[in-house]
Amino acid sequence: MTYPYVELKNVSEFINGFAFKPAHWEESGKPIIRIQNLTNSSKPFNRTSFEVDEKYFVSPGDILVSWSATLDVFEWQSEDALLNQHIFKVVPDYKIIDKNYFKYALKEAISSMMKFTRGSTMKHINRGDFLATKIPLPPLETQKQIAQVLAAADQLRKDCQQVEQELNALAQSVFLEMFGDPVTNLKGWKKNNLGGFIKIKHGYAFKGEYFASEGDYVLLTPGNFLENGGYRSQGIKQKFYLGDFPDEYMLDKGDLLVAMTEQAAGLLGSPLFSPSDGTFLHNQRLGLVQTVKPINKQFLFGLFNTSSIRQQIHFKAVGTKVRHTSPTKIEELNVGIPPINLQNKFSSFIEKLEQQKQHNKEKSQQLDDLFNALLQKAFKGELNLKSIERA
Known part of the structure; x- marks a missing residue:
């Protein structure tokens, strides 16, 4: 069916x-919604008591669109707050458009908006192009039916x-159950400096003039590390x-690395497998873990993911604005090391768990x-609502 x-x-x-400045930031006051607060609810707020026009006030349930760096649609679920620049507060005319339908329409429209993005690494939308983007407008009752179908698929x-x-x-729960906290070592494992089992190798200082937005070789950075360990793609970033580089800095699958720079809160000491x-590519400020005595890498991954080890790494780090650690500081960590056979048992459990995660990942895809x-069918007028109702 064709809709206008x-x-x-x-x-x-x-x-x-509003374009809040650092001078406006305070310890108390209303929270300022930045893009990082939309993409990660655990990120701390900047707050302010600075008075702004009430049009910048955000309440729970308001629709927000981030239009710089991250291009997405959100519904605000936290406390009353103030809106920072690079985010639109959306105020729909609910006499003609359903809220839930509009959220999904905006998500679909963002795909079209991508052709209007500006910048090679920091994407943002031109306001005029964005406001001129067209969406289908069926009758209100049809909008609600479409939104219900999409909400059910979205919930899955x-x-x-x-x-x-x-x-x-x-x-991580199984790690702590089997081995306990590696710093307090209540299970009484023999304590050793990590340097007795591993060495941490610095990465290569790749030259900035050869950086690119696409290519055959991915340059790992701290931004590729998840806060709770593991790899994440940075997408357009x-x-x-x-350029050329020494062969020794090409990583093999399963190489274990540790973030030695806290590019974002919680990343210092985070591990990932290549x-x-x-x-x-093994970039500088990333530590490649090389074993010198028998120790299981899955055990080490779990070890670096414990809160006590992360706290130790952070405590020994240097720097005020950005914290840094070093191979020596990591190797000096004194922890309880359980027997290798128990480490291997944990690794076998993780291997089975990874199979479940892979199955779930395929299902998720x-x-x-x-x-x-x-989504595409709904906003092309091709969604057969009657056949869905019968199903």
Whole structure:
């Protein structure tokens, strides 16, 4: 079915946030919503008592669109707050458009908006192009039906993401159950400096003039580390390398690295395994873990993920604004080391857990594909609501 198309500016007001400056930041006052507070609810707020126009006030349930760096749609779920620049507060005309339908319409429209992005590494949307983006406008009752179908598919995706979080938490829970806290060492394992088992190798200082936004070789940075350990792609921010480099800084699949710079809160000491052979490069400020005595790398990954080890690394680090550690400081960590056979038993458990995570990842991809297909059909007028109701 074909529906009339309308420009975004004709169904909603889009209010850009206020340009708060560091001089406005205080210890108390209303929280300032920055893009990082939308993408990661654990990120701390900057606060202020600075008075701004009430159009910058955000309440729970308000729709927000981040239009710089991260391009996405959010519904604010926290306390009353103030809106920072580079985020739109969306004020729809609910007489003609359903809130939930509009959120999904905006998500679909963002794919079209991407052709209007500016910048090679820091993407942002031109306001005029954005407001001129068109979305279909079916009758209100049809909008609500479409939103219900999309919400059901979206919930399946979220359930899968929740399973992934629970599987990740299970790995660390089993580590602590088997080995206890490695610093307090209440299980009484023989204590050793990590340097008796591993050496940490510095990465290579790759030359900035050969950095690129695409290429064959991925340049690992602290931004590729998840706070709770593991690899994440940086998407459009990912750096690639086009120049020559020594072969020894090409990583193999399964190489274990540790972040030695706290590029963002919680990253210092975070571990990851290189995802594949012949693709990822060992950059400076990342420590490659090389074993010198028998010790299991999965055990080491779990070790670096414990809060007590992270605290030790942070405490011994240097720097005020950005904290740094070093190979020597990591090697000097004194921890309880359990027998290798117990480490291997833990590794076998993790191997089985990884199989479950891979299965869940594949299922998650299928659900993502389903949701995106429904999204496209819905906003092309191709979604057969009657057949879905019968199913």
